[in-house]
Amino acid sequence: MRPKTQVIHAGIFGDENTGSVSVPIYQTSTYKQEAIGKTKGYDYSRSGNPTRHALEILIQELEHGKAGFAFGSGMAAISSVLMLLNSGDHVVITDDVYGGTFRVVDKVFNRLGISATFVDTSDPDRIKNAIKENTKAIYLETPTNPLLKITDIRKVAELAHQHQLLLIVDNTFATPYWQNPLDLGADIVLHSATKYIGGHSDVVAGLVVVSSEELAEKLYFIQNSVGAVPGPQDAWLLIRGIKTLALRMEQIEKNAGKIADYLSAHAKVRKVYYPGLASHPGHEVAAKQAGGFGGMISFDVGDEATVNQILSKTKYFTLAESLGAVESLISVPAKMTHASIPKPRRDELGITDGLIRLSIGIEDVEDLIEDLEQALS
Numbered sequence: 001m002r003p004k005t006q007v008i009h010a011g012i013f014g015d016e017n018t019g020s021v022s023v024p025i026y027q028t029s030t031y032k033q034e035a036i037g038k039t040k041g042y043d044y045s046r047s048g049n050p051t052r053h054a055l056e057i058l059i060q061e062l063e064h065g066k067a068g069f070a071f072g073s074g075m076a077a078i079s080s081v082l083m084l085l086n087s088g089d090h091v092v093i094t095d096d097v098y099g100g101t102f103r104v105v106d107k108v109f110n111r112l113g114i115s116a117t118f119v120d121t122s123d124p125d126r127i128k129n130a131i132k133e134n135t136k137a138i139y140l141e142t143p144t145n146p147l148l149k150i151t152d153i154r155k156v157a158e159l160a161h162q163h164q165l166l167l168i169v170d171n172t173f174a175t176p177y178w179q180n181p182l183d184l185g186a187d188i189v190l191h192s193a194t195k196y197i198g199g200h201s202d203v204v205a206g207l208v209v210v211s212s213e214e215l216a217e218k219l220y221f222i223q224n225s226v227g228a229v230p231g232p233q234d235a236w237l238l239i240r241g242i243k244t245l246a247l248r249m250e251q252i253e254k255n256a257g258k259i260a261d262y263l264s265a266h267a268k269v270r271k272v273y274y275p276g277l278a279s280h281p282g283h284e285v286a287a288k289q290a291g292g293f294g295g296m297i298s299f300d301v302g303d304e305a306t307v308n309q310i311l312s313k314t315k316y317f318t319l320a321e322s323l324g325a326v327e328s329l330i331s332v333p334a335k336m337t338h339a340s341i342p343k344p345r346r347d348e349l350g351i352t353d354g355l356i357r358l359s360i361g362i363e364d365v366e367d368l369i370e371d372l373e374q375a376l377s
């Protein structure tokens with residue numbers, strides 16, 4: 001099945017019992033047992049729910065893994081995956097990782113005895129140098145947020161497996177439509193499904209796919225024990241969102257390419273971060289490991305005053321946290337998504353006060369460019 005067909009037909013199509021073409025929302029917490037322990041496969045909705053199950057099979061197939069798991073948010077997914085580690089373990093993580101990931105590692109898991117080293121994973125040698133005796137995992141985000149740095153997943157997978165480390169990849173920005181980390185050697189792929197997978201800014205959720213039965217068993221145990229699961233209605237919204245994932249990602253790709261070119265040529269723009277630009281340091285690796293470059297573009301206009309001017313003038317770019325939806329969004333990472341990262345560290349990374357991040361939507365690109373043109377002038 002090709003990807004455009006897969007988003008429609010993978011997983012469980014409709015409902016066997018009724019012929020319903022849409023997977024039903026099984027809004028139930030519990031299930032009738034014919035006798036004690038005699039069930040139709042479900043006994044309690046934290047442990048399993050048919051709507052959630054349909055979503056979990058769907059994401060498993062889209063990411064070419066052994067098992068899929070749905071969570072109540074991307075952070076719930078990330079936290080549940082990190083719970084595979086034990087107190088005393090160490091993990092190497094991408095330095096400009098999502099702010100919430102940095103926070104949960106630095107403030108929660110650190111307190112529980114799991115330590116981390118944050119490095120620029122786009123340089124595999126830095127990962128190698130950060131590996132310690134107690135290192136158990138490498139955690140990548142690629143492309144990163146908001147600087148769109150690219151890490152060579154295949155190279156890091158080799159390194160991880162030489163050292164018997166788990167390779168975990170946050171694939172939120174690329175989506176399973178463009179990039180399948182498990183095919184490149186990763187052990188676990190995860191998503192904030194709040195973003196492109198949901199795609200309509202109407203649901204908060206997370207998804208994980210693992211490459212082995214052993215990991216599936218361990219993660220299921222954590223999912224069921226901790227219980228950070230989504231309700232059936234949110235699971236259904238994700239199934240519906242995925243139906244148009246291919247269409248959306250194709251349109252976003254076209255729009256983003258044109259906008260990146262437009263910004264690159266603009267006199268007021270000092271720097272554009274977009275992996276689709278040949279000048280981007282990760283361009284070749286991105287082109288090799290992913291089918292598309294995605295819809296996230298960051299650009300630096302130098303100072304806060306210019307940022308504020310642009311923010312106050314855009315009409316179609318809505319000022320908001322989040323990304324990956326049908327409507328274009330604009331944000332200032334230093335003040336919003338990445339505010340939980342201390343300023344000295346932000347400056348070190350290049351997340352300056354003059355940096356603007358765009359999440360390109362599926363609108364007519366001419367309108368989007370005109371909007372940026374009037375805001376920048």
Ligand SMILES: *Cc1c(COP(=O)(O)O)cnc(C)c1O
Nearest residue numbers: 073074075098145172192194205
């Ligand atoms: C948003 C995001 C997360 C966190 O997901 P939530 O659904 O907000 O909990 C994790 N990683 C990346 C790359 C994200 O963009």
